[in-house]
Each structure stands twice: as structure tokens, then as C-alpha cells.
Amino acid sequence: MAENKNKKVTLKDVSKAAGLSLITVSRALRQPETVHEKTREKVQKTIEEIGYIPNLTARSLVSQRSDMIGVVVPILASSLFADFAQGISHILEPRKQQMLLAVSDWSPKKEEEAVRTFIARQADAIIVTGFSHTDATRKLLANFSGPVVEAWNLNKQVTDSVVGFDNYAAAVDMTRYLIDRGYEDIVMVGGHSEHNDQAADRTRGVMDTLRAAGRSVDESTVIEFENPATIDAGVNLMKNLMARKKRPDALFFLAELPAQGAMLWCQSNGVSVPDEVAIAGFGDLSMSSLLPVPLTTVQIRGRAIGLQSAQLVIDRLDGEVTEPAIHDIGYRLQIRQST
Amino acid sequence: MAENKNKKVTLKDVSKAAGLSLITVSRALRQPETVHEKTREKVQKTIEEIGYIPNLTARSLVSQRSDMIGVVVPILASSLFADFAQGISHILEPRKQQMLLAVSDWSPKKEEEAVRTFIARQADAIIVTGFSHTDATRKLLANFSGPVVEAWNLNKQVTDSVVGFDNYAAAVDMTRYLIDRGYEDIVMVGGHSEHNDQAADRTRGVMDTLRAAGRSVDESTVIEFENPATIDAGVNLMKNLMARKKRPDALFFLAELPAQGAMLWCQSNGVSVPDEVAIAGFGDLSMSSLLPVPLTTVQIRGRAIGLQSAQLVIDRLDGEVTEPAIHDIGYRLQIRQST
DNA sequence: TTGGCAATGATACTCGTATGTCAATGGAAA
DNA sequence: TTTCCATTGACATACGAGTATCATTGCCAA
Structure with a gap:
């Protein structure tokens, strides 16, 4: 036969x-x-x-369980989210759970379509990134019968479970550190934060902290790098910024790769860090500690967020846990020589 | 209601x-x-x-089409494969094809389990990385009724379609370039290549080229960095290598992050590149052109491999194309100041 | 009024796996 | 020989969407 x-x-x-x-x-x-x-x-x-x-589709039709987990990430070509996804996979694979992956490009509409498809495909659980959703997505997630994890931030209004860290508090802490260190003209460099609650919370954390310290906050306090948040975006921004008459004495990048790009630009262009300008980043990617002037940054753990998100989902599906949970993975100020 | x-x-x-x-x-x-x-x-x-x-599982049972594509990547926490996966997603998403993602950790056995699961879930097509498979996987793929893409390398013995570049030729070209440039003591730094045809082909390309040039090839010609291929692995390797009595005058890293790590170590430890030691990498990640001494490297395009792989699969599923195809994405020697 | 066509409904399946319930069979023990 | 139990089979479903085929109904035009 x-x-x-x-x-x-x-x-x-x-x-x-x-x-x-x-x-x-x-x-x-x-x-x-x-x-x-x-x-x-x-x-x-x-x-x-x-x-x-x-035929697992036939089986899942009868058994009412698909052993599939839907995951939406905003982008994959960023090592933080790639680590996150790999962390998820690391938990799912040995338990024979299949990852359905969708990349939203930070579009809430794409996230919505992805979530709707996961539901149509009878995914047992859904993991999304952040809290910026369309109303339709909120409704879909609210009515979804399986566990839902919103990852990468903390918030009061949640759908089900959360695995993240406080972006707002991290930005507050780093800004306060820069203020306490005596920097007088701190400029925040962010990316487009519409539909990105993480970026919006970071921005708000910086602004609130500067205001509370009696610092003037105007248009020149906030600069945007080009999206996506690449090393090149940081390089280009430094070119423009350093061509200004009035230069800041500290730059706080709300993403890591542009901060690395800025560091490299300074190195190549004879700008002394932190003497002429201090630089802080957000993410602590692997290169940052090895730069000629190691970068001060907010250390976050994408992989740990992924591991915990997937573990939480598995425990819920196995009945080990019955209640939604909030897991604060935390962050850490990693102080190095760039500030 | x-x-x-x-x-x-x-x-x-x-x-x-x-x-x-x-x-x-x-x-x-x-x-x-x-x-x-x-x-x-x-x-x-x-x-x-x-x-x-x-309910798309019910629908797919009747229609005999799932609109799901299975993708196996060896790791995700490497920007080359993350770009690859994002490239695939970029093609699939607008066509409402759902990606099933599995991470094999370079294990052929894990790849086999992933492929078997994709078939059980009635995936319409399967994209795998490289040609290193178990016999069972080969059999599964050979008997699979949908399109199969083996990506990231070129080979004569193929299952169906291929999207990649010639790792062997790339390594030959870079080695030849180093020889022509007058380097006398070239050392190749690779990672574990068992179950990794890409790495094995690169290694063979270097060895063959050195031998053809009359260079002696012995144990000290080939060094292994720790797996995974991280920046830290490159840093650690440089520490050990530069503590040797006899130092090579050129290092050819078969992966990019360890090469970057090596560059940074030299910068921090007063080793002049390329005067004391030339360094070449493989991959051209975004930081490489921005290092204080920009890195010479083999430029490859992970995203393009992903885009092409997914497009090929879609065209096959839509009946636009009926025959398997071989797409050579190519590579390029990106010569910079490190050599 | 008659005929034709558009629209809707009824019936009986399909797809592949899983299962409740009862029946049939064989073998072993009392 | 009878009873009991393990094993296997038959039958009739379930799951949810899709569809072939024939029937019915309503509306419009000739």
C-alpha cells in the first residue's frame, strides 16, 4: 500500500x-x-x-479546540518584538501549540483584521501588542471566549490579562535621572505615537516630568525621528539637530536603534558624548553596551514578555489558572557612560 | 438580539x-x-x-483550501530571519493568507514536527529554511500536494522551488578578495554548521578557495564562535584570539553579529583595523556601515528572500505559475574600510 | 390567462474526525 | 453449560459551512 x-x-x-x-x-x-x-x-x-x-481541522471542528494561538506584533524587523515572538514560540512549541502570526505595521485596522481572522480560525487564545485597538477589535476581544493577553504596556482598562511594564514610569525615571544629573536642555526624541500607546505613554512620561521640574516644554523639546525606528533614522536626526544654533545638552531617545545611530554619528563627527551632548536610549539592545561610549538606556526584556504571555495563555487553557492576571515584567535604568 | x-x-x-x-x-x-x-x-x-x-475550519474542510501558509525559520531573534518572516507576512497579509510560524532552533527534528503539523492543519503551502532536513521531512515534503519553497541557499537537489543565494560562491568570492588583497594568514570564524547547510557551504567555500590558492589549511584556520551568533560571541572570540602568540592578519566571520562584536572589541582595545587585523563579515546588518571603521561584508537580503518566497507560493496557489522555480536573489561583496 | 424567470426553500448530502449506545462475538472462569 | 467481560462492529449522530438538485412562489410581460 x-x-x-x-x-x-x-x-x-x-x-x-x-x-x-x-x-x-x-x-x-x-x-x-x-x-x-x-x-x-x-x-x-x-x-x-x-x-x-x-486532519487537525476536522478534529478541531469536533473537539472545539484548535491548539492554535494567534499573535499580533506591530513589526518583526525589530529585535525587541522578534525576541518577544521567539519567547512565545519557545513556550508553545513543546506543548504542540501552533502560532498564527500577524504583523500589523502599527495599524489598528490591520490588527483588527488579524484578530477577526484568528477568531474565524478558532484560535484558542490571542496575544496582542499594547492597548491601541479599534472599537471593533475591543468588541471582538471582549466577546472572545478564550484568554486574551495585551502585552508590552500596563493600563487600568484591560480586556483580560496583561504582560508588560510601565512605559510611562520608565520614561519618568529616565527623565528624572537626566534632570538630577544636571542637564538643563533635555530634548526628547520620539517616533510617531498615534496608535502606539507605548510610545504615547513614554512621551507623556517625559513631558509630565519636565513640567513638574519647572522646565519649559515647547515644540523644540520634542523631536520626531523618521519611522521606522532604525539606526539610520538616528543618524539623520543627529545631522539635523547638530546643525542647529541652539543645541540640547541631553537627548532622550524613546527607541533604541535611533539612539545607537545617534551615538555612532557623534563618534564619526567628533561630537563628544556626554561632554557636548548626553544620549539616553530605550530598549538596551545588545550593541548598546559595546559602543565606544556605552549607552545609558532603559532595559526591557522582550523575550521575557513573550515567555510570560505564552505561559499565561497555556496555564489558562490547561485550567491551571482561571482568573485574568496582570504581570509586570518591570524595567531597569541601565546607566552607562553616555550620560 | x-x-x-x-x-x-x-x-x-x-x-x-x-x-x-x-x-x-x-x-x-x-x-x-x-x-x-x-x-x-x-x-x-x-x-x-x-x-x-x-468558521474557517469548517469552511476549509469543505473547500479543501485553508489559506494558511506554514513557515519554519531557524531562529527569529536574528534580524536576517526576522526580515525574512516580515517579508513573507508583507505578501501574505493583503491576500488574506494566514502565516503559521514555527521556530526550529536549527533542529531538523523540530523542523520535521513543524512540517508534519502544517500538513495536519491542511496548510496550502510550506516554506522552510535551507536543505538540511530529516529523511522523514524530505518524504513529507515530497508527498505534500502544495508548493514547497526551500529558502536561503541554492542546491541541485531540491524538493520543489528554491529562493536563495549561493552561500558557497559568496564565501569563495570574499575569500578570494582577501587573498587578492594580500592577506597572508586568513582565519575563518564560523559557527556550528551541523544541520545548517548555509554555514556548511560557506565553510566549504572558504576552505576550497584557500586550498586552491596554495594556502595551508589546518585546525587553526577554522575557529568557531559560540552559538548563538551574537555580538557577544564575537567579542569573546576576539579576546581569546588576540591573546594568541601568532595572530592572523585577516578574519572572515561567516555571520554578521560576531563580526560586529569583533570590530567593537578592537575599537575598545586599541587594535587597529585593518592595519593589525582585517575583518570581514557575512550579512551586512544595518550597524555595519556605521561602525567607526565600516565593516566589509557579504550583503544579503533577507527581506527580499521572504518577499520572493511568499510571492512564488501565492502565484502557484493562484495557478499563475504551474512549475517549480529557482530564484537566485544573489549577494554582493560590500567592500568597506575594515579590509 | 399563460409562460418564463428570479428568488427562495427543502432535502440530502459533502468534508474528516470523534463518540454515544447498543449489538455481536470470542474466550475464560465458575 | 452459563455467565461475564473484553473486544470489535454497526448505527446514528455531532461539529459548521458549502452545495447539487428539485420544488415552490411571486411577479412581470406577452
Whole structure:
């Protein structure tokens, strides 16, 4: 009984080839204690010979469980979110849970479409990034019967569970550190924060802290780098910024790669860090500690957020945990020589 | 008619709520030209009111098409493969194809399990990385009825289609360049290449080229950095290598991050590049051109490999193309100041 | 009024796996 | 021989969406 390309091998084929009833084959696979050992061996041998692979979509239709987890990330080509996704995969794989991945490009509409599709595909759980959703997405998630994790930030209004860290507080702490260090003209460099609650909270944390310290906050206090947040964006921004008459004495980048780009630009252009300008980043990517002048930054752990998000989902699906949870992964100011 | 959490809304619920037959609702959705406009509006209104989302697993069981594409990457926490995956997603998303993602950790056995699961879930196509598979995986892929893409390398023995570049030739070219540049003691720094045909081909390219140039090739010609191929691995390796009595005058790293780490270590430790030691990398990640001494490297395009792989799969599934194809994305020697 | 066509409904399936329930069979023990 | 139990099979479903085929109804034009 040879295998045929393009020919789906079903349970019916197995039962015919083994000379057993359909129900016996099914029992041998699903309730082996009810089937004689010799019969089970016969089933197994037949399965191997004709290459039967169970149809999991048919099975999930009956069992009402798909063993699929839907994950939306804003981008993948950022090592923080790539680490996050890999952390998720690390937990799902040994438990034979399949990741459905969607990349939203920071578009709430794309996130909505992804979530709707996960639901249509009967995903058992959904992991999304942040709290910026369309109303339709909120509704979908609220009515979704499985666990939902909103990751990468903390918030009071949550759908179900949260795994993240306080972006606002992290920005407050770093800004306060820069103020306490005596920097007088602190400029915040952010990216487009519409539909990005993480970026918006960071921005608000900086602004609130500057105001509370009696610092004037105007248009020149906030600069935007080009999106996406790449090293090149940081380089380009430094060119423009350093061409100004009035230069800040400290720059707080709300993302890590542009901060690295800024560091490298200074190095190449004879601008002394932190003597002429101090630089702080947000993310602590692996290069940052190894730069000629190591970068001060907010250290966050994308992989840990992924691990915890997936673990929380698994525990919920296995019934180990029944209540939604809030996991604060935390952050840390990693002070180095750039400030 | 309110939506209920935990209550699956089926087509039957829609037909009851709309006071129409099941078949009419189905027709309104699938063959709208056969249904009166007023009836269609009624169906649409009811769907919105009670929040019906079609069950795509049920649909795919009937239609024999899942609109899911299985993708195996060796790791995600490497920007080359993250770019690859994002490139794939970029093509799939607008066409409403769902990515199933698995991370193999360079394990052929994990790849096999992932492929088997994709087949069980009725994935329409499968994209894998490289040519290092278990026999079982080869058999699964050979018998798989949908398109298969092996990405990231070129090879004579292929399963179906290929999207990649010639790792062997790239390594040959870079080694030859180093030889022509007059470097006398070239050392190749690679990672563990078992189950990794890309790494194995790069290694073989270097060795063959050195031998053809009459260079002696022995144990000290090949060094391994710690896996995974991180910046830190490059830093650690440089510490050990530069503590040696006999130092090479050129290092060819077969991965980019360790090369960057090596560059940074030299910068911080007063080793002049390329005067004391030349350094070449493989991958041209974004930081490499911005280092204090910009890095010479083999430039490859992970995103383009992803875009092409996904496009090829879509064209095959849409019937635009019927034959397997080989797409050579190519590579380029990006010569900079480190050599 | 008759005929034709558009629209809708009823019936009976399909897809592949899983399972409840009752029946049949064979073997072992009392 | 009878009873009991393990094992296997038959039957009839379930899951939710899709569809072939025939029937029915209503409306409009000739």
C-alpha cells in the first residue's frame, strides 16, 4: 500500500487497509486502553505504511479546540518584538501549540483584521501588542471566549490579562535621572505615537516630568525621528539637530536603534558624548553596551514578555489558572557612560 | 438580539434571526448575484447585529483550501530571519493568507514536527529554511500536494522551488578578495554548521578557495564562535584570539553579529583595523556601515528572500505559475574600510 | 390567462474526525 | 453449560459551512 502524492489519506483509508472498522481505528488512536494490543500494532503499522496524518481541522471542528494561538506584533524587523515572538514560540512549541502570526505595521485596522481572522480560525487564545485597538477589535476581544493577553504596556482598562511594564514610569525615571544629573536642555526624541500607546505613554512620561521640574516644554523639546525606528533614522536626526544654533545638552531617545545611530554619528563627527551632548536610549539592545561610549538606556526584556504571555495563555487553557492576571515584567535604568 | 460571550454564532443562528433559510444566507454570502438586494441587506444587518464570524475550519474542510501558509525559520531573534518572516507576512497579509510560524532552533527534528503539523492543519503551502532536513521531512515534503519553497541557499537537489543565494560562491568570492588583497594568514570564524547547510557551504567555500590558492589549511584556520551568533560571541572570540602568540592578519566571520562584536572589541582595545587585523563579515546588518571603521561584508537580503518566497507560493496557489522555480536573489561583496 | 424567470426553500448530502449506545462475538472462569 | 467481560462492529449522530438538485412562489410581460 504505497503513499500517493496529492492523495489525502483519511482514517477511512486506514480502516480499509487494516481490515478494521473505522471506529476501532479511531479508538486505537484516541482510547488505546479499549483496544487490544495486537490490534493497536496493526493500526500503527498501517498508519506508517500508508502515511496517514490526522486532519487537525476536522478534529478541531469536533473537539472545539484548535491548539492554535494567534499573535499580533506591530513589526518583526525589530529585535525587541522578534525576541518577544521567539519567547512565545519557545513556550508553545513543546506543548504542540501552533502560532498564527500577524504583523500589523502599527495599524489598528490591520490588527483588527488579524484578530477577526484568528477568531474565524478558532484560535484558542490571542496575544496582542499594547492597548491601541479599534472599537471593533475591543468588541471582538471582549466577546472572545478564550484568554486574551495585551502585552508590552500596563493600563487600568484591560480586556483580560496583561504582560508588560510601565512605559510611562520608565520614561519618568529616565527623565528624572537626566534632570538630577544636571542637564538643563533635555530634548526628547520620539517616533510617531498615534496608535502606539507605548510610545504615547513614554512621551507623556517625559513631558509630565519636565513640567513638574519647572522646565519649559515647547515644540523644540520634542523631536520626531523618521519611522521606522532604525539606526539610520538616528543618524539623520543627529545631522539635523547638530546643525542647529541652539543645541540640547541631553537627548532622550524613546527607541533604541535611533539612539545607537545617534551615538555612532557623534563618534564619526567628533561630537563628544556626554561632554557636548548626553544620549539616553530605550530598549538596551545588545550593541548598546559595546559602543565606544556605552549607552545609558532603559532595559526591557522582550523575550521575557513573550515567555510570560505564552505561559499565561497555556496555564489558562490547561485550567491551571482561571482568573485574568496582570504581570509586570518591570524595567531597569541601565546607566552607562553616555550620560 | 445581543451577542453572547462564549456563544458561537453559526450560520444557523443568522438564518433564524433573519427569518431566512440557511441556504439563502449561505447564498447571500457566497453567491450574492443569486440573492435579491433587499435580502442581502437583511442578511448583512443580521450578521452585524449578532456578530457572526464564519468558521474557517469548517469552511476549509469543505473547500479543501485553508489559506494558511506554514513557515519554519531557524531562529527569529536574528534580524536576517526576522526580515525574512516580515517579508513573507508583507505578501501574505493583503491576500488574506494566514502565516503559521514555527521556530526550529536549527533542529531538523523540530523542523520535521513543524512540517508534519502544517500538513495536519491542511496548510496550502510550506516554506522552510535551507536543505538540511530529516529523511522523514524530505518524504513529507515530497508527498505534500502544495508548493514547497526551500529558502536561503541554492542546491541541485531540491524538493520543489528554491529562493536563495549561493552561500558557497559568496564565501569563495570574499575569500578570494582577501587573498587578492594580500592577506597572508586568513582565519575563518564560523559557527556550528551541523544541520545548517548555509554555514556548511560557506565553510566549504572558504576552505576550497584557500586550498586552491596554495594556502595551508589546518585546525587553526577554522575557529568557531559560540552559538548563538551574537555580538557577544564575537567579542569573546576576539579576546581569546588576540591573546594568541601568532595572530592572523585577516578574519572572515561567516555571520554578521560576531563580526560586529569583533570590530567593537578592537575599537575598545586599541587594535587597529585593518592595519593589525582585517575583518570581514557575512550579512551586512544595518550597524555595519556605521561602525567607526565600516565593516566589509557579504550583503544579503533577507527581506527580499521572504518577499520572493511568499510571492512564488501565492502565484502557484493562484495557478499563475504551474512549475517549480529557482530564484537566485544573489549577494554582493560590500567592500568597506575594515579590509 | 399563460409562460418564463428570479428568488427562495427543502432535502440530502459533502468534508474528516470523534463518540454515544447498543449489538455481536470470542474466550475464560465458575 | 452459563455467565461475564473484553473486544470489535454497526448505527446514528455531532461539529459548521458549502452545495447539487428539485420544488415552490411571486411577479412581470406577452
